Amino acid sequence: MTKTVKEHLIKSLAPGQFVSGQLLGEALGISRTAIAKHVKALTEMGLDIYSVTGKGYKLAQPLNLLEKEKIISLLAASIDTKGNHNSLPLVEVHSLIDSTNDYLMRRLPNQLSQGQVCLAEYQSAGRGRRGRQWISPFGSQIYLSMYWYLEQGLSAAMGLSLVTALAVSDAVKAHSDVQVQLKWPNDIYLDGVKLAGILIDLEGQALEPSHSVIGIGLNLHMPEDAGKLIEQKWTDLQSHSTVEIDRNALSAQLIGCLQQRLTQYQQSGLAPMLDEWHNHDAFLDKRVKLITGDRTTHGICRGVNNQGALLLEVNGQLQPIYGGEVSLRMDE
Numbered sequence: 667m668t669k670t671v672k673e674h675l676i677k678s679l680a681p682g683q684f685v686s687g688q689l690l691g692e693a694l695g696i697s698r699t700a701i702a703k704h705v706k707a708l709t710e711m712g713l714d715i716y717s718v719t720g721k722g723y724k725l726a727q728p729l730n731l732l733e734k735e736k737i738i739s740l741l742a743a744s745i746d747t748k749g750n751h752n753s754l755p756l757v758e759v760h761s762l763i764d765s766t767n768d769y770l771m772r773r774l775p776n777q778l779s780q781g782q783v784c785l786a787e788y789q790s791a792g793r794g795r796r797g798r799q800w801i802s803p804f805g806s807q808i809y810l811s812m813y814w815y816l817e818q819g820l821s822a823a824m825g826l827s828l829v830t831a832l833a834v835s836d837a838v839k840a841h842s843d844v845q846v847q848l849k850w851p852n853d854i855y856l857d858g859v860k861l862a863g864i865l866i867d868l869e870g871q872a873l874e875p876s877h878s879v880i881g882i883g884l885n886l887h888m889p890e891d892a893g894k895l896i897e898q899k900w901t902d903l904q905s906h907s908t909v910e911i912d913r914n915a916l917s918a919q920l921i922g923c924l925q926q927r928l929t930q931y932q933q934s935g936l937a938p939m940l941d942e943w944h945n946h947d948a949f950l951d952k953r954v955k956l957i958t959g960d961r962t963t964h965g966i967c968r969g970v971n972n973q974g975a976l977l978l979e980v981n982g983q984l985q986p987i988y989g990g991e992v993s994l995r996m997d998e
Contacts, residue, residue, distance in 0.1 A: 671696065671704050673761045676713075676787075676804075682728030684721040711788050712803025729805045730913050732785055734759040740918035752925045755781035755812070764791040766811035767867050767881040774869055774877050778813045781925050785810050785917055792883065793865060807902075808884040808917055814928055816868075816876040823868050823878055824988065825936040825974035827852040829927045830864045830880050832939055835946055836923040838884075841916045842907040847948035850967075850976045851989050854884075855948045856906055859899040861885055880928075882920065886911050937972040944969045953997040954978070956987060964997055 671694055678685045687698045687705075694701075705723055709715050714726035738757055745752055756779055763769055763786040770784050788804040816822045831848045838846050838854075846862075847855040854862035862884040870876025885902040904911050930938070944950055949967040956963040956978060968977040968984060975986035976994065 668704075669762055671700075672708060675701070675704055675708060676729070676761055677731070679708075679713075679715065679723060679725045680729040680731050682725050684718070684724045686722040687717070689722075708804070712806065731805065732759045732787060732917060733914055736914045737785070737918045737921070740915055741921055744918060744922045752922075752929060753781070755779070755783055755921065755925065757783045757921070758785070760784065760786045762786070762788050762790065765789050765793055765881075766809050767793065767865055767879050770811050770813050770879045771867050771869070774813075774879075778877075780813070780815050781921075781928075782813045783810060783921055784812075793881075806887045808882065808886060808913060808920065810884075810917065810920060811879055811881045812921070812924055812928075814878045814880060816870070816878055817932070819874050820868060820870055820872045820876045822932075823866065823876070825931060825972075826866050826878060826880060826928075827864050827989075828936065828943060828970060828974050829931045829939065830866075830882065830924060832942060833924040833927040834862055834864075834882060834884065834920065836927070837916060837919040838903065840923070841919050842903060842909045842911060844903065844906050846946065848943060848946045849948045850970055850994055851974075851992075856901050856903070858948070859901045861901055861903060880924070882924075884916075884920075886913060886916070935972060936970075936974055940970065940972060949994065949996065955995050955997045957993040957995065958991065967994070 674694060675690065678690060687701045691698045691701050705715055715723055716726065717723050734757055738754065742754055745754065766784040766786050766789065768791070770778060770782070786809045789809050792809060831852070831854055834854050835846050835848060838844055844856065849855050852864040853860055862882060865881040867879040868876060885900060887902055887904045947969055950969055952967055954965060954967045956965065963978065963980060965978040965980040968979050970976055971986055975988045978985045978987050
């Protein structure tokens, strides 16, 4: 019931007009006091709602809510225009969810189809790498996860984060004419700070067909209060774009670009995409430090190889670094 009430309130407030607390209570069969408690919970999720006696509740800015039908329609038009052979994936849109990745992982393996997508307005337990919380304010970003079957087994998972980063780059450029930078293994940068992150969850055996869930968190218009909770430097796309960001159109673009890149990867591997990666590599030929637990290795970033490993030059020798619990940073 709580989730249903919150979703009703969100849809009622989304147009940006005053909504009477009494009328909301009557529609939902609950008291005005209960409505006030639910509105307070929505503000804690990142929604800027204020109240005026005699008028009711109002959002400071109207919400551009995600619409499943609109996303599917835009995606279908894009597939037809490009003339590619990808089928239209199943798309789910949730107002409130714990985590889009966790939602798909719980449905493995029989309740998912190739390319199936979960989008959400808000995540109560969004995850980043190494167990970090992904700050997920309501209705201002994109939280997207896609299921992808790995026929070649977990060995094919090595390059997934790089392929996904290229797909994010494709979609952002096409929608907003903004060129992002890519940071191994799973970040997208803009003007030297983080714009988006990628989280890959895997299930299966090394040499057997396996399952992956690819998660993308993309900052579009970060509310000031939510931004204060983020521990690292960040930016959002709207701050850099002269185009008004349309979350439905960008979501459709992301799904299409990700499907296209993953299909290319499945057919040809990572090698044909390496030049594009290196063209947008934020750290290429720069001095970096690689942090693994308590150990720090200093070197020069020389890009990535066709397995998706970082090529780190240390004392004139190239060392491939194959991911894991590592952090790559500029060496200043």
